[in-house]
């Protein structure tokens with residue numbers, strides 16, 4: 001069986017440092033930060049590549065983003081994806097329903113061109129907008145079943161089997177292909193790109209598209225930063241030399257007896 | 259009417275669902291007192307009457323209980339069709355759930371089916387006309403004001419954004435059975451088997467006087483030795499961040515935060531935890547917080563009462579040594 005797994009990634013500002021908003025309060029300003037994709041999506045890429053290898057298929061990557069999002073496509077190509085599609089558009093004016101519609105159009109067009117994506121992987125939630133819904137909306141666009149929050153997946157006998165950690169414990173889903181699966185980090189360790197991987201990625205020609213329809217937009221009014229909390233922290237010291245001061249504190253608080 | 263999807267465990271409605279009902283009641287009060295109903299799906303841990311009574315104490319009018327073979331195992335689409343049936347028969351103007359994985363999933367299905375927007379991780383509402391909510395984005399370091407101008411307005415409430423408080427005047431808590439038809443297509447993606455979780459041991463964590471917390475800074479599953487020793491020396495419980503549970507270093511029942519337990523100990527020793535808003539949601543009621551972190555700028559250090567700057571793998575053993583020495 002030849003399976004072409006499609007994985008969807010979103011270029012986002014690396015928000016581990018200080019977050020700055022754009023002047024129009026519609027986006028996080030990335031001018032002073034790096035860009036990345038979410039941990040969930042890194043795991044989705046890894047699962048796509050592993051699954052493709054296991055069944056002798058291929059892994060493809062897609063993003064809807066501004067021209068710079070090519071960087072995230074190349075990163076995915078560098079770790080084993082072999083084809084990439086770039087829907088060039090300003091992602092901040094696309095709501096989750098819009099993104100789902102655009103990805104569905106890519107899947108349909110590829111299918112019409114003889115390259116069906118019987119398995120589409122997404123992240124559980126995007127690292128910036130955090131809408132928790134593009135994967136599910138995509139499934140409805142395509143009329144497919146969807147498994148949410150998978151840590152592991154395997155394809156066997158025309159079905160995808162996914163492991164999810166949920167309130168019932170370790171839960172297993174088994175769904176016939178074609179299907180959509182959203183991935184939660186934790187089930188696999190994303191690999192690092194190798195130098196030959198990077199070289200190969202540079203040579204791949206990226207399919208460029210424009211959106212198929214006008215976005216209806218997110219229902220965002222504005223972004224705002226939570227008010228900064230005044231810090232009243234008392235630094236007890238640096239390194240192991242602070243241990244006596246820490247234990248003094250424990251004694252004062254009465255959590256250990258003097 | 260405001261419809262709340264309620265999740266249950268052995269204790270009845272789970273805490274975050276009760277928080278969501280409390281949020282719905284506040285919304286109802288602002289909106290002229292529209293009733294708050296609940297919907298529960300599938301088999302319940304106790305009897306439906308017990309649950310209805312518990313929900314009545316939170317001000318719930320009707321408790322819609324969807325039963326039938328279709329709900330014998332969890333599935334996002336089948337649960338959503340149960341919620342959709344109740345929404346259709348009642349004309350609810352708001353549908354909400356706690357921001358748990360299942361709450362997110364079921365409401366995302368619902369909104370995809372009926373073609374309205376969904377706001378994830380709402381923490382407050384700003385105004386009713388237009389209905390505007392504030393929600394967490396960018397892992398909680400940014401807030402977004404979002405307008406929900408369609409009906410029903412659908413959103414999930416971030417865990418521990420509000421406190422679960424019983425209502426001053428109880429609701430009727432009337433049980434309304436429901437046995438909606440579920441389409442074949444909505445039964446495809448369901449849990450086919452599950453290995454039960456380890457017994458919920460989080461009870462001790464929630465009531466512990468001292469909690470030793472650990473985050474990504476622990477480094478690996480093997481990096482917990484000194485932290486566990488500190489826990490034992492302080493007769494404390496261990497609490498961890500979601501990174502730690504996601505990476506499988508420690509079990510989920512030890513997670514503190516928005517999608518974990520809320521703790522309120524006298525002392526929380528937060529080691530190698532950055533203090534993201536979702537973690538803070540679970541530990542902000544600690545009376546005293548001591549942060550141990552290599553990064554003096556980490557939010558957890560800024561929010562703590564006391565901090566030691568440096569590597570936990572050096573500091574924690576030194577504290578253990580000092581404790582052992584003083585104990586004699």
Ligand SMILES: Cc1cc2nc3c(=O)[nH]c(=O)nc-3n(C[C@H](O)[C@H](O)[C@H](O)COP(=O)(O)OP(=O)(O)OC[C@H]3O[C@@H](n4cnc5c(N)ncnc54)[C@H](O)[C@@H]3O)c2cc1C
Nearest residue numbers: 473474475499500515516517518530531532536537552570
């Ligand atoms: C919807 C949603 C729900 C969430 N729910 C939760 C939740 O319930 N609970 C939760 O915890 N998170 C939750 N999160 C995740 C949260 O946003 C953060 O990603 C998470 O809390 C970060 O965990 P951490 O502090 O362990 O890791 P990091 O953010 O990576 O921080 C690690 C910290 O350790 C420090 N450090 C590193 N090495 C050392 C060392 N050797 N010694 C000392 N310090 C060191 C670093 O300086 C840093 O401050 C949720 C996120 C979302 C989007």
Ligand SMILES: Nc1ncnc2c1ncn2[C@@H]1O[C@H](COP(=O)(O)O)[C@@H](O)[C@H]1O
Nearest residue numbers: 008009064122123125126131132133134
């Ligand atoms: N602009 C985008 N381009 C490609 N994939 C996306 C985009 N936005 C969201 N996704 C995918 O949908 C998942 C869930 O996003 P969200 O529903 O916005 O939280 C993400 O983890 C991505 O896999």
